[in-house]
Amino acid sequence: MEPGFEDEYDLVVIGTGLTESIVATACSRIGKKVLHLDPNDYYGDLWTSFTFPQLDDWARRHVQLAGGKNLPDNGSQHQQQQQFQSQHNHDQNNPSEKVNNQTSNIGISLSKVNLTAGEMVYPWESGINLISNVEPVSYMINEAPEKQDLDKATEEEEEDVEEADDETEPWTFEKLSTERNWGIDLVPRLLYSRGAMVNLLVSSNICRYLSFRSIERILSCLPGTDELMDVPCTRQDIFNDSYTSLIEKRVLMRFIQLCLELERRPDLIEGFEGFEEQPFIEYLRSKGFTPLLQHLVLNSIAMVDPTTPTQEAMEQLKRFVSSSGRFGNTPFLFPFYGCGEIPQAFCRLCAVFGGTYCLKRTIDGVVAKDDVINSIIVGSQQIKCQNLVCSLSNVPKSLLVPRQVTNISRAIFISSGSVKDSQCAGSLLRFPGPFPILVVESSWASLIAPKGIFVIYAWCDSFTGNAKEDLLPIARKLFNFESGDEMNGKPKLLWSCFYNQATVDCSSITDKYQNLYVTSPPVNELDYDVAIEEAKSIFDTLLPDEEFLPRAPDHDEIVIEGTQTNQEIDLD
Amino acid sequence: MSSSRKKVLLKVIILGDSGVGKTSLMNQYVNKRFSNQYKATIGADFLTKEFEIDNRLVTMQIWDTAGQERFQSLGVAFYRGADCCVLVFDVTAPNTFKSLDAWRDEFLIQASPRDPESFPFVVIGNKIDLENRAVTSKRALSWCQSKNQIPYFETSAKEAINVDKAFQTVAQNGLAQETEIDIFNSEFPEIKLDQSRPQNDSCSC
Numbered sequence: 001m002e003p004g005f006e007d008e009y010d011l012v013v014i015g016t017g018l019t020e021s022i023v024a025t026a027c028s029r030i031g032k033k034v035l036h037l038d039p040n041d042y043y044g045d046l047w048t049s050f051t052f053p054q055l056d057d058w059a060r061r062h063v064q065l066a067g068g069k070n071l072p073d074n075g076s077q078h079q080q081q082q083q084f085q086s087q088h089n090h091d092q093n094n095p096s097e098k099v100n101n102q103t104s105n106i107g108i109s110l111s112k113v114n115l116t117a118g119e120m121v122y123p124w125e126s127g128i129n130l131i132s133n134v135e136p137v138s139y140m141i142n143e144a145p146e147k148q149d150l151d152k153a154t155e156e157e158e159e160d161v162e163e164a165d166d167e168t169e170p171w172t173f174e175k176l177s178t179e180r181n182w183g184i185d186l187v188p189r190l191l192y193s194r195g196a197m198v199n200l201l202v203s204s205n206i207c208r209y210l211s212f213r214s215i216e217r218i219l220s221c222l223p224g225t226d227e228l229m230d231v232p233c234t235r236q237d238i239f240n241d242s243y244t245s246l247i248e249k250r251v252l253m254r255f256i257q258l259c260l261e262l263e264r265r266p267d268l269i270e271g272f273e274g275f276e277e278q279p280f281i282e283y284l285r286s287k288g289f290t291p292l293l294q295h296l297v298l299n300s301i302a303m304v305d306p307t308t309p310t311q312e313a314m315e316q317l318k319r320f321v322s323s324s325g326r327f328g329n330t331p332f333l334f335p336f337y338g339c340g341e342i343p344q345a346f347c348r349l350c351a352v353f354g355g356t357y358c359l360k361r362t363i364d365g366v367v368a369k370d371d372v373i374n375s376i377i378v379g380s381q382q383i384k385c386q387n388l389v390c391s392l393s394n395v396p397k398s399l400l401v402p403r404q405v406t407n408i409s410r411a412i413f414i415s416s417g418s419v420k421d422s423q424c425a426g427s428l429l430r431f432p433g434p435f436p437i438l439v440v441e442s443s444w445a446s447l448i449a450p451k452g453i454f455v456i457y458a459w460c461d462s463f464t465g466n467a468k469e470d471l472l473p474i475a476r477k478l479f480n481f482e483s484g485d486e487m488n489g490k491p492k493l494l495w496s497c498f499y500n501q502a503t504v505d506c507s508s509i510t511d512k513y514q515n516l517y518v519t520s521p522p523v524n525e526l527d528y529d530v531a532i533e534e535a536k537s538i539f540d541t542l543l544p545d546e547e548f549l550p551r552a553p554d555h556d557e558i559v560i561e562g563t564q565t566n567q568e569i570d571l572d
Numbered sequence: 573m574s575s576s577r578k579k580v581l582l583k584v585i586i587l588g589d590s591g592v593g594k595t596s597l598m599n600q601y602v603n604k605r606f607s608n609q610y611k612a613t614i615g616a617d618f619l620t621k622e623f624e625i626d627n628r629l630v631t632m633q634i635w636d637t638a639g640q641e642r643f644q645s646l647g648v649a650f651y652r653g654a655d656c657c658v659l660v661f662d663v664t665a666p667n668t669f670k671s672l673d674a675w676r677d678e679f680l681i682q683a684s685p686r687d688p689e690s691f692p693f694v695v696i697g698n699k700i701d702l703e704n705r706a707v708t709s710k711r712a713l714s715w716c717q718s719k720n721q722i723p724y725f726e727t728s729a730k731e732a733i734n735v736d737k738a739f740q741t742v743a744q745n746g747l748a749q750e751t752e753i754d755i756f757n758s759e760f761p762e763i764k765l766d767q768s769r770p771q772n773d774s775c776s777c
Contacts, residue, residue, distance in 0.1 A: 042647070209649070210765070212762065212764075212765065344647040348647075351638040356642070357643060361643070
């Protein structure tokens, strides 16, 4: 017999993606009663980390959903501008008829729903699918491993795995599937060491649930070639770098020094020698930056376009420089076990402060009067709630107003080697262009894959409307697609998956209920600034006078009051 | 690697149905107190206890389910890097004993330890101070034996009976189990954000 939920909550949240999880946690943290549901059997929604079999299932399911074989669209028409075709708004005049047509969705018979005057029951249909053009491909020869003993042998001699590459059995689909310890992200991110997420994790003390690893290098693809160079990030790196000339080293050193000063003296940025509104490239040229230096500063350090105004570019540089050297050479951190740990860390704190969690469950209907939701229906229970927060994919399509959506093209590559000779890399790489492509390499060293395996993510705003078309060219730059031996020093690709993910700003995507808040899907960003900003904004609307995620006390600061042993009460 | 052995972090997780006394057990062990005021685990997170075994300073972190077990919604993050798993039932509630199979399976699936057969579990039958006992020691012991000889303890978190003894076994068996994170830690230092001092970040390769 399953225990039931309570009869009333301050807040009900549907979806355990990052934004919803932050809102749920912030509310629970200051004493609100929160019920947090997710129709999936895992945490994180699109912000999750999957095992390889989970990812493969996910991909196949989406291929099926799309109607079997998922061929890339012909032509180059720009498809990133789509619209949600909204059905007409809820049938205002005759909602109960609508309910009657859909009683199978609601597990409680209508006669048992407690309605006061003016209240109506509305079914909560499943939401929209944000994923399209999913194309998983395996490049492995699919054979069962011949010698079972090899597994044990490699475990004992882990140090030698890399060297003994030729001796070990080749990776097969089956072998990858039986490996443990995967954490493959659908929406990978890096954290600036002094960025918004790190700051929030520290100030809220949610960081106690997480461990990170420093991303050890930033790579850059030399223009016109497939060659990857290490971008020098520190004075030491610049000094040792073999690509830059002595003069270039001096220019770059001076520039990094200037950026450091900007951190201490932000006023310097204001009157940036008359270049504030000028394209950043103009500024760099004026300072005698050679094409190589321009390339490095633009694409790898500032990560902006040549036409970005200098002032904006300097802000980006400041962000980069201020985060450098805190934990490692580069400014970036990546979570152990994958980014899917982050929403779970928030949810844990929410639970510690009394939040109720239930996966594999969503609401079946709402009871509303005019434009206010008074209660929700979950299975056979009617639960009062003051506010409802819902991720976009969990909101019935009929509640959404038509909106332009942006399509992000994404790819996941699983490889038996690093994109550039390393045994444990964490790397960031940016390909410039009208639609810049970000590439993040993570590996077994972050405990996201079995030993010797690298997971490389790439994403960009879609320009062809199809992820494979957008990202295949850079995949060819990075990987060896042939099944033979390694060629050109490029790592061998074992498996890949291209997919598109739609996103849209959901701040006013529905006007049906005044106490329904919809959270946006992940956007195209490197850190988590947009998601945090949105969560905070929803929290501030819900509870304008409350502090957003004040520091949670540590375990030894939590003292259970009224400790005594005189009377036994059942703990539940 | 030998130098990193001096300090050992042991992650222990406690599983079992709601209301069997998981929070009380860890509080009794770590804080030497019992409260009858918890309701469904509000505020319980993880507790740490330091002790020395064989010249090694051991920090044992005992993780509570924080109530997320109530609807079987513990995420995979909860299980990461566990060195020992304590399965708790209430000797007065047969259903909580029957659930042990499901909790053990859940742990093995979610934590996917390297060698499931030899992963250290400890079973605790709690609330022996109560009169209305419904699960016999014999029945519990025979279940434990069938699962590759899991150590079994009968405790009262309220009366502090056998709690220390049970957790000593947890510590010993957990220490015998070396998890991957320990192996990796020496090679790839993990960064904890709450430590103001940056850690050694060199990569050995």
